[in-house]
Amino acid sequence: MPIHEKSLIRPENLREQDELVIDGVDVSGHWSTFIETRAVTDYNEAMQDEIAALAGGENIHRCWQCGSCTNACTVHAVNPDFNPRYWIYLIRLGMEDELVRDKDIIWQCVSCNKCTDACPRDVVPEAVMKATAHWLELKGHVDKKPSTHFDEGFSAQVIETGKIEDGLVVRDFFKRMGDPFRPFKEPYLVAMITGIAKRAPIGYLLKMGLALVVRPRTRGWAPARKGIEEYIREVDAKDRKALGLPAEGGH
């Protein structure tokens, strides 16, 4: 095969053999590149059920592949590789490798729900995207995104104290990210912090600073916290069980 056409093949499908002789012909090395077949050779039947077991994935089996979601999608408009219709199909048929290949785009859904409005079968693709991102994470295909760290810190604080203190959220986020400089690589976060600093009245900033020292709490919150924690544990255990993962771990 002429070398230039190799660019059309996915690199992981190109194979070169260090030492291979077939019927007396030496086919080793660069000049005898093999191409792995693209054929789908099996369906993973568990996959649709796994996604359907996670919150938001329940209606995935209704999809009839009309493409309305993709066509309506905010993110698809800027990145044509972002294609909820396609991923839903891969999940329904259990083409796992294919789905995992897009793991770094799937989480980019902005939850605008334009797809949900467009879908004629009430699949709620936005929720399916959430369930899929969650699945990728639970299965260990992706690291936690900065936004996930942020969400988790935010939620943890609400659960813990029944309150939100912006300063604490940011501080906690830095801690969760491990690397103190990493958050500054997240433009949205930089915008948020400078936004607060610019617009907030002095009194508010002082209050925020104080909150870092004296942690305010909602009075009588403890029973609510217990209830929420219990619920989260239950859901997490259920999700992990549905995916055939060991019970521990999670958030």
Added chain:
Amino acid sequence: MSQPVLIVGGGPAGLSAAQALAAVNQKSVLIEKEDRLGGAPILSGYAKLVPSHEWASDAIGGMVARVEGNPHIEVRTGATVKAFSGGPGDFVATLSDGSKVEAGSAILATGFTHFDSVNKPEWGFGTYPDVVTTTQVEQMISSGGGIKCPSDGRVPDRVAILLCVGSRDRQIGREWCSKICCTVSANIAMEIREMSPETNVYIYYMDIRTFGLYEGEYYWGSQENHKVKYVKARIAEVTSDGKRLLVKGEDTLVKRPISIPFDMVVHAVGMDPNVDNMTLSAIFDVELNRWGYVGRQNAYATLAETSRPGVFVAGAASGPETIDDSIAQGHAAAMAAMGFAMSGVKDAAE
């Protein structure tokens, strides 16, 4: 004086015509070549029917019982028409046993022939025992035997239903859509999932034609309630790896070739013109349409007219039809045929 109406074919269309005529005290003679009445649903042992979910043996069996017990209907099974002469109002039919039947008019309700899957050898029927037809699956269900691979009796993990086998295919001169096989396949898929929840069912389609009210119940229902999966692909080839069947084609929605193992492959066979149609056309002097079904003269006046005055057609004899439509057409043909039978040649011809 009123002559009887000759009805050829004792399937849903013929039974319905006889029943309709009897309801207004019009006599008929029903000729059926097999040894019992009921047509395809009974002769081929269909299971639960679309859209009623009634067992064919109950639903069509009920029609048979009503006809057999009716004094206005003379049933002649194991018989065919060998010659047909005369004109509207005074036809004479000569049957295979040599007897003659006088009739004022005639209705051809001779139905269809199941497509023989051997004519699509690339899809493995006749080569691999676990490649079967929808008719065979209907029989597995109606006999109570359950869904089992014919080769070794195991319950299949995975079943593929291939749509449009013997329909919509220029290669083999069959340009028509057989109308009912999408819905029947969705129905069968649901029945398989109910009988054996461990079995996964995949339907390979080009288009889904669960027309009208069948959409929600069968197409949506099979996905939403029974998790049946639909893959847009026309299968190129069914082979075997020695253990399981291999279904090859292109999944057109992901632009990928597929080569997937299955335990059982089901052909959704179409409705061919009755193999007797050339003979029937010669005997009754009626024209066939370009696909080989008995031709209809018009679409908007008397629905049932053939090219020969006094001879009418109903049901799948004139093209792929559902049972409901065959029954309705049986009634329509009865109405048209009755005019000739009651008033004789002159009035009717005018």
